[in-house]
Amino acid sequence: MTTSLTGPLTGWIAEQRWFAGKGRAIEEVTIDSDVELSPGLRHLIVAVAQDGDRDRYQILLGEREPLPPRLAHVRVTPTVYDAAHDAELTGALLEAMAANADIGPLRFRRMDGAVIDTGQRSLVIGAEQSNTSLVFGDAYIMKLFRRLTPGVNPELEIVTALARRGSPHVAQPYGWIEADLDGENTTLAIMQQFLSAASDGWALALTSVRDLYASMPGLPASDAGGDFAAESHRLGAATARVHAELAAAFPTGVVEPPEVKRLAESFRHRLDRAIAEVPALGERADAAHEAYNRLADITGPVPVQRVHGDYHLGQVMRTPTDWIILDFEGEPGQPLAERRALSSPLRDVAGMLRSFDYAARHMLADHPDAASLEGRAREWADRNRSAFLTGYCEGGGRLHEEDAALLHALELSKAVYEVVYEARNRPSWITIPLAAFL
Structure with missing residues (x-):
């Protein structure tokens, strides 16, 4: 699947709200990492070359044949799509986080003392400029950082530190996803309490x-x-x-x-x-x-x-x-x-x-x-x-x-x-x- 995707991904990624290189020609798209998280769900890190720069992005991909109409709006090819929008697949992220699992180069981590209900179904909310947020039931919100920068994201660093101090002014963190990028521990996602009544x-x-x-x-x-x-x-x-x-x-x-x-x-x-x-x-x-x-x-x-x-x-x-x-x-x-x-x-x-x-x-x-x-x-x-x-x-x-x-x-x-x-x-x-x- 990977080798045949670089062409379709080039056109698809340029149209996404979270793509930071709008207005500049894409010279090349390469796939740096391709990990199967569960049957039908893959996690990709792709590199986009533009004007001498090389930015990396995180993508969840699913594959269905035929593609259901409910997923047509996130289609990459006739059978491949952005799986962040597929609630039947994203439960794998909760399961891996609850288990503190290592899947290939990806590390899923649960906050100390946190209990994660893996039965919650997800829904993508909003139309964010730089990230994609999945709400699982009325319990959790997981922010996927689309454009990846090597290093620990300040949000994870600050929220976990303040939560450990018992701060009443941050949403409780439940876990995160990380991997090494250019030799640095890099935050891919963070999951916190969803403030459904706020x-x-x-x-x-x-x-x-x-x-x-x-x-x-x-x-x-x-x-x-x-x-x-x-x-x-x-x-x-x-x-x-x-x-x-x-x-x-x-x-x-x-x-x-x-x-x-x-x-x-x-x-x-x-x-x-x-x-x-x-x-x-x-x-x-x-x-x-x-x-x-x-x-x-x-x-x-x-x-x-x-x-x-x-x-x-x-x-x-x-x-x-x-x-x-x-x-x-x-x-x-x-x-x-x-x-x-x-x-x-x-x-x-x-x-x-x-x-x-x-x-x-x-x-x-x-x-x-x-x-x-x-x-x-x-x-x-x-x-x-x-x-x-x-x-x-x-x-x-x-x-x-x-x-x-x-x-x-x-x-x-x-x-x-x-x-x-x-x-x-x-x-x-x-x-x-x-x-x-x-």
Whole structure:
């Protein structure tokens, strides 16, 4: 089966959402590893050559003849398909994980003390950009990392460490899949508790914003039916507690003033590149330069530690008891060393502050009353940003007066990234990050 698949895989892989090489010609696809997990289910690691780069991807393949109509949408050839979508086969992943099995070069590992029900059936959820997640019943969610980077994934590293410390703010890990890639132990998948009764933070925030926009003109955000400030406060406190747990579980350090100045220069270079791509940003760049200039006022060491790295309302879930934080893998497009590097916890704080702005403003992009609602958007964002920061401080997070300059610079640096992203992907949303520079 393997030798005849490279041709079909070349065309198929280029069309997948999780394929990182879109827009570039594929020079060659080779199969580095082909392991039979169970009858009819194979695990492949394929290498894709493009422009001198060689990226590897993880694929589950099944083979059926004839191919059932329910699997036609994931067909690779007339009889071969993406088996992540086949609940009759994916139970083999649970069985191998429960047994701590080694199958060829693949190692399935169960978390110490975890009990895995191997009778659960899977369903692929969402349309993720870089991974594929399988929900098994209402018990587990297994994230398959499609594009593979040699090394232990930060999400596995952080979630297992925090779970062993009894953190109430992470979903319980049950196990993972690993293999050696370029001589390094590499994470292929992680399985955690599926939060079936939880609500997505982004969706909850948007409900609050809609309630405010639909309320009587002039009604304060605090009096609108879906006021979110209390939840923002709780989220701030949960964020601070997770930062404290990360500092206890992993090494910490400090960044001295000369390194802070180099950070400011990197922010300026990023700003210059962004202006070259999005000239409209140049009209508002003074605000960013002023924020970066203020970093020179930092004369003492800045604490750094492991952080989330890609923190926003879409990465948190509200359970009946508290907030749970997800997706500790950092920005998937960045090198693994950068995602695991120590950073100021204010980086996460800045990311969440930007997310509140997005929640408040994104519905204004095509809204007929956008101009009249602008003030209400600003009021909602300010109220929830303030509540989050208050909760963060009360939860033990460091946010002193001398931290204000770094937080503001980090927030505007994030907004610079957002301007470029929206210009490339959602031009109608570009006003959201541009508003951060007013």
